[in-house]
Amino acid sequence: MNQPLAGYAPAPVTARMEKHGSHMLKVAMQTGSDLLARVGSMVAYEGFVQYEPNPPAVRQIARDWITGEGAPLMKCSGDGLLYLADYGANVVVINLNGDAISVNATNLLAFDAHLTWGVERVKGLAKFAGQGLWNTRISGQGWIALTSRGEPIVVDCGGGEDETYVDPDALVAWSPNLKVKGKRSFKAQSLIGRGSGEAYQMAFSGQGIVVVQPSEDSTDRLRVRG
């Protein structure tokens, strides 16, 4: 009866985090190594997995409130298989292995709870409210999963002699050692309705990578739903 669907059965587990298709994340849960995931991102689970609404790090919660960069997270613990997704966005799985990455909170799907993480202020972007001023920096030994609306692209900043400019709405993640500053390509013309539509960019320089999604829709679908 369900022969056409049989092809979508889960593949055997080979890693802590894997993609099932390109839009769904499969996490092999185990007691002792908890997972932090976006609230509302769970689509299915097998086994005994428990969810706590927020990890009791009061300071971080308080900071979330202040910064608006608070990705509401839930702590998942237990044994089993956990499936996460964010409204059909592409999933990117990274084994950090000691590296660090700076992620836009909207694009964060899940990460190992033992990783070092925190909401931090992006230096060099003074007086720029909205996206990109605050972001989540994650580092350590473990796995992290990002979402991207459409297949992302990774650009090496060291490759060009000039700075790399990114539309803040399309930015997904970047290497934290990059220098960031804001760039206003804002002219007097824009005030009379003749702008180019690109009023503000973030400029990255240094050695590292920038991950960009092919969409400028940065609404947080998980949060919109509540």
Added chain:
Amino acid sequence: MPREFQRGHKARISDLTAGTDLYVGVQISAPGLTFDISCFGLDADERLSDDRYFIFFNQPKSPEESVQLLGAQAGDTESFRVTLDRIPAQIRKLSFTATVDGAGQMSQIGSGYLRVVAGGEEVARYAFDGSEFTTERAVMLGDFYLKDVWRFAAVGQGFDGGLDALLKNFGGEVLEEEAPAPQQPQAPQTGGAPGFAPPVFGAPSGPAAPAPAPTQAPPQPAPGHTPPPAPSPSVHAAPTIVAPLTPPGGTVPPPAPAPAPYGQQPPYGQAPGHAPAPPPGYGQPPHAPAPPPGYGQPPAPPGYGQVPGQAASYGAVPQGAPQAAGVTAALSAFKETPTGQRWTLQNSKLIRADLGTDGRPVLARQGSMVLYQGKVDFGYKGAGFAGRIVGNATGQEMQLMRCTGHGQVFFAESATHLHPVELQGDAICVSAENVLAFDESLQYEVRRIEGHGIPGGALFTMQFQGTGTIVVKTHGTPVVLPVTPTTFVDSNAVVAWSAAAQVIVSSQVRMRRNAYPGHTGEGVNLQFRAAPGNFVVVQPYEV
């Protein structure tokens, strides 16, 4: 534009592409026939001395995976991935062959081609059809061979026996090679040629030249008109599919799994940079050394709550992961595609315009820039007074910005699929909301389609012509239909069509629709009429 090869043509691979990671696609459309398409790795004596280099449906890859069978995808009946620099030294020649499976002979085939794709761009195409063959049951389509450097030859030589005889032939005696045809001094690729992703969208030909029309259509539409069943290639490939890399429909088949250095546009469901065998398709029995407990496998261990021993196996698992560790390694699958061309498709949803090559400005939809490197200035591009009047009246208005300077600009919008279309003096009609960016050298104007029954009295579209590239965006993977005498399209879903096609509005008026409420909703359609070679692009999304 791919280089068109004729039977006997040869060329150095390095003249075609700088990459060594090639995708070879073979498409044969022959109603009722099935083909086994295979690749022979031959030694210096043109013999199959090592039968591990006979790549076919039962042996989908060579030991070091320099040649892999990928199965039917992207409109190809069969496809291979060939990594030239990993081919061992004793293999001097890769011969791609097609043999008829079951009854039939090669003269029955309609049309077919062998194409070489590198870096998401088709670089060579050898098209053939049944009239070149008679009673042969096999054909050697083309060769990669090592003569100082790797070269490609379009062979197109028929062979009377089937696959067995062909195999025996390679094992037994040396085949005569055709006299080398003189190297065709064809013009090298123009620098401005955009990277056409092979699968989705062929180079729109000029209305006159039918050959490189939509890729979905047979490469050489038969004169007269193409029978509709012809462009349905992959159906016949069913028996030759071996464990496709992607589960059916689970991931979109990648446009070109033949990446340049990094592997741009890799199969999405595939872990980046995994050299070992890909995991079997979902739902297939796992490898012999399956990971120990494996949730989701039938013999599940007794209960998830077992803490110590059982669970520990998960902790050990990540080390054995096929994926390399580290941010850079994990993301290397999504690396930027380096080519020196003006327009390069980075993946199906992102395109890069290189303004550095000649400094010509690009016009793009406002706000569609996602990233740029270099010194690029974004300015407002007004439509002019007359343009605004026309735009307001017709709805065919584009909010544009002009990108000038030197550098690379990446464009994308709302994760729509992008298709660069290179115009060489010909014209294409595109609805204004489906234009993402184009070279300023193109001229455009609003065209009017009249007809009864259209809300508002008429339909409007933008017609682009000149020499340059236009990037069309579609919601979802589009279908490129060849224009036949009976091609009808929903006016809300049509994206673009070749401007030589004549558009007629056809309304279905039936008594029943008028008599009962609840009609079909498909009242007004556009009918296209044109010579063969014209095409219509339709998206799976009704605006």
